[in-house]
Amino acid sequence: MNVDLSIVDRDARLFDCCHTVFIVDESGSMAELIAGISRLECAKDAFGRLIGVKIRAYPQDVVAVVSFSDSAIIRHAGAVVGTGHQALLKCMEDVQPDQYTAIGLGLSMARRVLFRLVGRNAGRRTRSQVILLTDGENNRSPDPVEIAAELKEDGVWIDAIGIGNGQDLDATCLRTIASTRPDGTPSYQFIDNPEQLRNYLAELAQHYLMPL
Numbered sequence: 001m002n003v004d005l006s007i008v009d010r011d012a013r014l015f016d017c018c019h020t021v022f023i024v025d026e027s028g029s030m031a032e033l034i035a036g037i038s039r040l041e042c043a044k045d046a047f048g049r050l051i052g053v054k055i056r057a058y059p060q061d062v063v064a065v066v067s068f069s070d071s072a073i074i075r076h077a078g079a080v081v082g083t084g085h086q087a088l089l090k091c092m093e094d095v096q097p098d099q100y101t102a103i104g105l106g107l108s109m110a111r112r113v114l115f116r117l118v119g120r121n122a123g124r125r126t127r128s129q130v131i132l133l134t135d136g137e138n139n140r141s142p143d144p145v146e147i148a149a150e151l152k153e154d155g156v157w158i159d160a161i162g163i164g165n166g167q168d169l170d171a172t173c174l175r176t177i178a179s180t181r182p183d184g185t186p187s188y189q190f191i192d193n194p195e196q197l198r199n200y201l202a203e204l205a206q207h208y209l210m211p212l
């Protein structure tokens with residue numbers, strides 16, 4: 001069954017809800033500190049800010065959570081934020097630093113999650129978004145650039161975030177993974193400050209018009 005992951009009213013540029021999959025790195029380096037807080041705890045805190053914005057402004061949106069290290073795990077397969085926000089926040093408690101950085105597996109798992117979510121909401125005008133957060137470089141198959149290309153062909157918008165000190169980060173890969181904004185720049189951001197990360201996730205929670 002083929003499902004268009006960008007079911008959108010292309011004339012009115014409106015959508016009923018946004019399907020967001022938050023993909024978070026749980027490799028061992030995510031235990032390292034940013035301003036006295038582990039990178040992973042910064043990510044969890046910023047995710048809470050994203051959920052807070054959606055509760056107030058977009059309670060009809062659906063959010064899912066995927067984590068990855070040497071494998072990818074669906075932490076939550078998707079909940080309507082207005083009624084399921086507590087379960088979404090709780091599922092992040094189980095995300096703990098592990099070993100490797102299988103970004104491609106995380107993206108592939110997110111694609112599976114979105115396929116199910118959009119199929120469940122067939123007939124509604126939806127937007128599909130992936131928010132990828134990592135502090136490292138992919139070191140497992142499959143190739144994340146190839147999986148990201150498939151997602152973008154499906155109509156999924158990808159926001160990529162690099163955090164940490166930047167030394168072990170493959171920024172070139174993340175820029176390629178990210179979707180391209182109307183001005184030609186990738187939707188990629190490097191962040192090394194907890195408050196900046198919270199603010200950026202709050203911004204990504206907003207509904208805004210994208211090139212279709």
